[in-house]
Amino acid sequence: MTVKRVRTPCIGVCSTVFGDTVCRGCKRFVHEVVHWNAYSDDEKAVVWRRLDGLLKLVVSNYVRVDDARQLQAGLEYQNLRFQPELSPEGWVPDLLKAAGHQPLDYEAFGLTLLVDPANHSPRQLYDTISAEFYALSHAHHERSHSQPARLIDMVRDVAEDLGARQA
Numbered sequence: 001m002t003v004k005r006v007r008t009p010c011i012g013v014c015s016t017v018f019g020d021t022v023c024r025g026c027k028r029f030v031h032e033v034v035h036w037n038a039y040s041d042d043e044k045a046v047v048w049r050r051l052d053g054l055l056k057l058v059v060s061n062y063v064r065v066d067d068a069r070q071l072q073a074g075l076e077y078q079n080l081r082f083q084p085e086l087s088p089e090g091w092v093p094d095l096l097k098a099a100g101h102q103p104l105d106y107e108a109f110g111l112t113l114l115v116d117p118a119n120h121s122p123r124q125l126y127d128t129i130s131a132e133f134y135a136l137s138h139a140h141h142e143r144s145h146s147q148p149a150r151l152i153d154m155v156r157d158v159a160e161d162l163g164a165r166q167a
Contacts, residue, residue, distance in 0.1 A: 006044040007085060008036055009051055021145075027051055027137040029145065048085045054140065056089040058132045062125055063092050067110030071095075074109040093133075096126035 013025030016033045023033055032039075032047055039047075065071060068088035075082050075091060080098050082091040095109060099122035106113045115125070 006041050006048070007083070009048065009083065009085075010036075022134065022138045022141050024134055027054070027133055029137075029141050050140070051137075052086045052090050054136045055093070055129075055133050056087050058129050058136065059089040059092050061132075062113070062115050062120070062129060063089070063106070064112040064114060065089055065092070065110065066112055070108075070110030093126055093129050096122040096129070099123070 009026040009028055010033070011025045013023075014033065015024040016022075016030040021030050022028070023030070026033075028036075028047060028051070036044070065088045071088050071091060072082075075095060078095075078098065080094055082094045092111065095104070101121045101123050103117075104122045113120075120128070
């Protein structure tokens with residue numbers, strides 16, 4: 001019996017080793033990068049769903065996937081790596097990055113470009129999507145993981161203030 005492992009989102013460009021709380025490569029949080037191998041498949045799936053949701057949100061502002069099968073076939077024909085754990089929108093950045101500054105026939109991949117191609121080469125679009133994906137991931141980290149520390153500080157400040165008033 002073959003056990004299918006949940007793949008890592010890592011793309012080999014980790015910035016958490018330089019102190020980033022969110023990896024600029026895969027957009028996981030530092031604790032997810034560090035503890036990935038200890039996570040259960042369910043925990044890994046939660047991380048994948050968050051990454052996919054954020055990436056899908058960003059990509060859908062620039063590109064519409066009209067035919068996911070056509071996109072997958074085009075990626076496979078071009079021998080381009082893509083993460084099967086992601087939705088088809090999540091595959092788009094890999095295509096954009098591979099195209100670089102060359103023109104891209106979006107329709108041939110089952111896609112519709114939602115912005116002016118004269119102002120957005122595939123590489124420029126990739127860079128924009130990557131930056132926005134990082135910003136959303138960072139904001140999600142701040143909202144989810146930094147707030148409790150601020151709340152504890154606020155509670156401590158209120159308690160100290162109350163103690164000072166009672167004294």
